[in-house]
Amino acid sequence: MRTQVVIVGGGPSGLLLSQLLHLKGIDNVVLERRTRDYVLGRIRAGVLETGMVDLMREAQVAKRMDTEGFTHSGTVIAFGGGQFRIDFVEHTGRPVMVYGQTELTRDLYDARAALGGKVIHRAMGVCLHQVDTDAPYVTYMLGDTEHRIECDFIAGCDGFHGISRQTIPDSVRRDYEKLYPSGWMGLLSETPPVHEELVYSDSPRGFALCSMRNENLSRYYVQCLLSDTVEDWSDERFWAELKKRIPQEFAAKLVTGPSIEKSIAPLRSFVTEPMRWGQLFLAGDAAHIVPPTGAKGLNTAASDLQYLYHALLRYYQDQDPSGLDGYSAKALARVWKAERFSWEMTHLLHRFPTQTAFDLRMQQADLGFLAENVAAQKVFAQNYVGLPY
Ligand code: RFL
Ligand code: PHB
Numbered sequence: 001m002r003t004q005v006v007i008v009g010g011g012p013s014g015l016l017l018s019q020l021l022h023l024k025g026i027d028n029v030v031l032e033r034r035t036r037d038y039v040l041g042r043i044r045a046g047v048l049e050t051g052m053v054d055l056m057r058e059a060q061v062a063k064r065m066d067t068e069g070f071t072h073s074g075t076v077i078a079f080g081g082g083q084f085r086i087d088f089v090e091h092t093g094r095p096v097m098v099y100g101q102t103e104l105t106r107d108l109y110d111a112r113a114a115l116g117g118k119v120i121h122r123a124m125g126v127c128l129h130q131v132d133t134d135a136p137y138v139t140y141m142l143g144d145t146e147h148r149i150e151c152d153f154i155a156g157c158d159g160f161h162g163i164s165r166q167t168i169p170d171s172v173r174r175d176y177e178k179l180y181p182s183g184w185m186g187l188l189s190e191t192p193p194v195h196e197e198l199v200y201s202d203s204p205r206g207f208a209l210c211s212m213r214n215e216n217l218s219r220y221y222v223q224c225l226l227s228d229t230v231e232d233w234s235d236e237r238f239w240a241e242l243k244k245r246i247p248q249e250f251a252a253k254l255v256t257g258p259s260i261e262k263s264i265a266p267l268r269s270f271v272t273e274p275m276r277w278g279q280l281f282l283a284g285d286a287a288h289i290v291p292p293t294g295a296k297g298l299n300t301a302a303s304d305l306q307y308l309y310h311a312l313l314r315y316y317q318d319q320d321p322s323g324l325d326g327y328s329a330k331a332l333a334r335v336w337k338a339e340r341f342s343w344e345m346t347h348l349l350h351r352f353p354t355q356t357a358f359d360l361r362m363q364q365a366d367l368g369f370l371a372e373n374v375a376a377q378k379v380f381a382q383n384y385v386g387l388p389y
Pocket of ligand 1: 008009010011012013014031032033034039043044045046047048101123126157158159160161162163184186265283284285286292294295296297298299300301
């Protein structure tokens with residue numbers, strides 16, 4: 001088989017790129033090692049920047065998002081028993097959209113199917129060949145049969161544990177990583193959200209976040225030990241701990257109920273450079289990870305995709321490779337700023353065992369400054385709604 005672009009990974013990044021390219025007549029194949037149900041079972045992002053929302057519209061997959069998603073014009077930050085609000089629209093003129101990654105991915109799968117997009121599930125043992133030549137190809141197993149696809153380019157959209165990044169030789173690739181000594185325990189429940197906006201809470205017992213998917217679907221997180229497992233967190237323990245970490249006003253009206261999903265995510269910052277090697281282009285979690293505190297993961301994937309999509313368009317429509325040549329530097333410039341914000345917000349709101357008494361005073365001073373200072377709130381809002389592409 002031959003195609004123009006092989007896309008490794010059928011998560012949101014791979015599917016969105018596939019849809020965008022298809023609409024412009026650029027032939028592509030998505031190789032996903034899991035089933036559709038497995039991909040849709042992963043509960044992840046909830047907050048979308050305008051850039052991601054616009055890309056979904058451009059990909060003609062925004063109908064449900066535009067009717068069922070929620071526009072949020074600000075967020076609440078709680079600390080020291082009190083709370084304050086940062087108004088995104090007042091500071092930047094832009095809100096964010098609350099629409100779950102699960103629904104967004106479902107919309108992308110449906111759109112790909114409706115257009116007859118080639119999305120191959122259970123593609124095992126994906127292997128990239130001759131990536132640094134003009135004739136790359138990809139092999140994979142479907143059941144007992146090996147398949148081969150020749151192509152012009154490969155988009156590595158296979159997430160943090162994928163194979164695309166590993167294909168770049170060690171002599172070329174440099175990884176930057178920071179691990180935090182905590183995780184997030186997340187719980188989804190069919191209960192009304194405790195507040196109409198997200199509540200990010202610093203407390204002496206650790207961080208907590210109150211988020212949501214819709215009027216009757218809430219997503220909550222508490223900072224947990226890296227060694228914790230989901231079995232350590234009964235629903236009762238989770239709700240009791242959450243109540244202790246959020247302001248009294250919210251704890252008093254929190255509606256609890258049985259969990260319908262629970263999972264633990266480690267906190268990690270990671271960037272690989274460069275994001276291009278030969279005909280291979282990395283995008284999304286395959287190239288970078290942020291701790292979820294700033295809601296930047298999928299949104300940073302979106303800026304990669306926007307750059308890559310336009311670079312590929314320019315190549316195919318105008319025979320101009322300059323976008324592809326500049327892709328890695330352009331994407332990384334924005335990635336590092338999202339990394340910086342996510343890292344800063346993580347330190348602002350978490351208690352880590354490595355924190356000294358001095359560090360704690362600095363953290364509280366930072367929060368106090370943010371609560372009072374309009375300029376600091378504006379900077380926060382600019383980062384949260386998303387820096388320009
Ligand atoms: P994904 O979603 O990991 O998809 C990669 C896909 O590639 C497949 N794959 C392979 N396929 C073929 N061959 C191989 N060898 C393969 N190896 C892997 C995988 O099965 C998978 O289907 O990466 P992608 O598409 O780049 O999307 C990235 C986002 O999923 C991620 O950045 C966000 O979920 C991060 N994130 C958030 N981002 C936001 O922008 N806003 C948020 O509010 C937000 N909240 C979150 C988050 C991530 C979280 N967790 C669980 C890490 C909250 C949490 C708790
Ligand atoms: C979520 O709703 O899952 C969510 C929201 C904001 C974050 C992280 C996760 O910062």
